[in-house]
Amino acid sequence: MPVFDRVTIVGLGLIGGSLGMVIRRKRLAREVVGLSRHSATIRQAKQRRAIDWGTTDARTAVADADVVILAGPVETIIPTAKRLAPLMRRGAILTDVGSTKGAIVRALGRLPHGVQFVGAHPLAGSEQRGIAAAKPELFACSICVLTPTRQTNRAALRTVRQLWTRVADCVVTMDPVTHDRVLASMSHLPHVIAFSLMAATDASARAIAPRSFLDMTRVAKSDPDLWDDIFLTNRAPILAAIDGFTRRLAQARAHIAASDRAALQQFLRHANRLRTNLCDC
Amino acid sequence: MPVFDRVTIVGLGLIGGSLGMVIRRKRLAREVVGLSRHSATIRQAKQRRAIDWGTTDARTAVADADVVILAGPVETIIPTAKRLAPLMRRGAILTDVGSTKGAIVRALGRLPHGVQFVGAHPLAGSEQRGIAAAKPELFACSICVLTPTRQTNRAALRTVRQLWTRVADCVVTMDPVTHDRVLASMSHLPHVIAFSLMAATDASARAIAPRSFLDMTRVAKSDPDLWDDIFLTNRAPILAAIDGFTRRLAQARAHIAASDRAALQQFLRHANRLRTNLCDC
Numbered sequence: 001m002p003v004f005d006r007v008t009i010v011g012l013g014l015i016g017g018s019l020g021m022v023i024r025r026k027r028l029a030r031e032v033v034g035l036s037r038h039s040a041t042i043r044q045a046k047q048r049r050a051i052d053w054g055t056t057d058a059r060t061a062v063a064d065a066d067v068v069i070l071a072g073p074v075e076t077i078i079p080t081a082k083r084l085a086p087l088m089r090r091g092a093i094l095t096d097v098g099s100t101k102g103a104i105v106r107a108l109g110r111l112p113h114g115v116q117f118v119g120a121h122p123l124a125g126s127e128q129r130g131i132a133a134a135k136p137e138l139f140a141c142s143i144c145v146l147t148p149t150r151q152t153n154r155a156a157l158r159t160v161r162q163l164w165t166r167v168a169d170c171v172v173t174m175d176p177v178t179h180d181r182v183l184a185s186m187s188h189l190p191h192v193i194a195f196s197l198m199a200a201t202d203a204s205a206r207a208i209a210p211r212s213f214l215d216m217t218r219v220a221k222s223d224p225d226l227w228d229d230i231f232l233t234n235r236a237p238i239l240a241a242i243d244g245f246t247r248r249l250a251q252a253r254a255h256i257a258a259s260d261r262a263a264l265q266q267f268l269r270h271a272n273r274l275r276t277n278l279c280d281c
Numbered sequence: 282m283p284v285f286d287r288v289t290i291v292g293l294g295l296i297g298g299s300l301g302m303v304i305r306r307k308r309l310a311r312e313v314v315g316l317s318r319h320s321a322t323i324r325q326a327k328q329r330r331a332i333d334w335g336t337t338d339a340r341t342a343v344a345d346a347d348v349v350i351l352a353g354p355v356e357t358i359i360p361t362a363k364r365l366a367p368l369m370r371r372g373a374i375l376t377d378v379g380s381t382k383g384a385i386v387r388a389l390g391r392l393p394h395g396v397q398f399v400g401a402h403p404l405a406g407s408e409q410r411g412i413a414a415a416k417p418e419l420f421a422c423s424i425c426v427l428t429p430t431r432q433t434n435r436a437a438l439r440t441v442r443q444l445w446t447r448v449a450d451c452v453v454t455m456d457p458v459t460h461d462r463v464l465a466s467m468s469h470l471p472h473v474i475a476f477s478l479m480a481a482t483d484a485s486a487r488a489i490a491p492r493s494f495l496d497m498t499r500v501a502k503s504d505p506d507l508w509d510d511i512f513l514t515n516r517a518p519i520l521a522a523i524d525g526f527t528r529r530l531a532q533a534r535a536h537i538a539a540s541d542r543a544a545l546q547q548f549l550r551h552a553n554r555l556r557t558n559l560c561d562c
Contacts, residue, residue: 126492182485185483198552199529199548199551200470205462206555208453210423210467211406212468213468232545243534245481246531249474249523256520257520271476272479274480277487278498
């Protein structure tokens with residue numbers, strides 16, 4: 001039996017499209033509706049079975065939805081939420097998939113029309129983008145972080161958790177500030193590093209890129225337009241993460257420069273132990 | 282028809298074992314002999330079809346070999362080469378698979394008994410080690426770098442190239458100093474980064490490691506004993522590579538700190554273009 005009557009997904013890209021596919025496959029909603037500015041995207045989303053139907057008209061898309069999921073680029077979430085909330089059913093649920101949470105959760109704490117906002121961030125994605133890259137397996141082995149505050153309506157939180165429990169592998173709850181700090185160090189920093197490492201190579205070196213280099217820079221294939229937004233909306237935590245990493249790198253450098261095998265060994269063993277204890281899923 | 286009569290592999294770990302498997306599968310030699318200090322390793326290598334037979338006795342292993350391949354840890358290569366060369370057939374070929382080349386090629390320029398040394402480095406490996414992890418596919422899509430100097434015997438170079446052309450996907454030639462500089466930036470630096478990034482995390486962050494983080498730190502699972510040797514035998518080029526990367530990272534940091542979207546965009550687009558142009562194989 002479907003959990004929801006109508007779920008509307010706003011933004012039919014990699015995440016929105018994949019999410020629609022999972023909701024439809026698992027029959028979590030009677031109906032999945034897509035809202036996009038581009039009718040070609042709607043056609044493709046329908047063809048790929050990511051939505052039941054779609055529209056470019058905001059009112060048509062959200063008026064009768066139980067849950068509206070904002071799956072567009074992170075910098076569009078606040079303005080889109082403010083534009084859509086007045087068009088939504090009184091008391092309906094608005095949620096998002098944005099990669100940074102502090103600013104969004106602060107801005108959407110109280111919405112018109114009694115609409116209840118719950119911040120969410122599925123840690124899924126790839127260096128690809130767009131509905132063409134969408135796939136239901138995108139959320140396999142993934143974690144979804146929910147970021148409620150004291151203002152968050154508990155029933156709405158339960159509903160959003162119910163949705164993500166059926167979609168992701170694991171759902172965790174974190175306050176928005178912790179989320180942004182953790183994501184800065186575990187996702188945004190690796191991206192800054194990948195772009196910087198790639199930029200640091202010269203042509204003769206790039207001719208012989210081994211597997212370790214290719215894996216490490218894979219995310220530098222990610223869309224620059226998406227990532228400058230993430231970097232700028234989560235500025236302070238990312239700067240702190242870069243500084244923490246730079247200090248560790250300077251430590252490693254000092255051990256190598258001093259040919260201090262014992263200190264280098266200890267440094268490498270510690271990192272090796274931490275990595276070995278992580279689950280690769 | 283086999284290219285070689287007898288190839289002896291010294292050190293039956295991940296690389297040595299995998300190389301033996303390929304040489305045997307492709308029948309590049311009439312006979313593959315293994316030399317190891319541990320008879321258990323020899324038994325396992327034989328069982329896994331990495332060698333035809335093995336011994337713990339150096340003289341027995343190398344006396345009648347056309348080609349002896351040093352596949353032990355990088356810091357053992359110089360002393361092992363000096364120990365084995367006097368036991369080898371006059372004019373036979375000695376080669377290696379060491380990840381750093383400058384010091385090795387300098388030390389082994391002129392060997393006793395007319396033995397001809399050719400430096401080689403297959404860019405293959407994984408975070409695993411040992412004969413248990415060996416597999417013939419290790420060299421699929423891999424590059425092997427040969428590092429001849431003016432002293433290198435041309436016939437010996439041709440023979441070693443002939444071997445690697447049949448094993449790796451692509452064989453390139455580079456002088457040892459360029460090799461060490463390129464490898465510092467494309468392999469050793471990514472490893473230093475992976476260990477440092479892992480060391481910079483805290484426990485709450487590690488609880489939600491996304492794919493990008495896991496991929497980026499995968500090589501921190503590599504053996505610390507192997508990597509401290511590589512870092513210390515290729516010290517100067519690695520320090521230069523760390524410094525080059527640190528400058529790029531500081532640039533990215535400055536653009537984020539200044540909220541300079543245009544400069545950040547340009548930085549990310551440049552790196553993105555470079556990465557997109559790399560072959561992922």
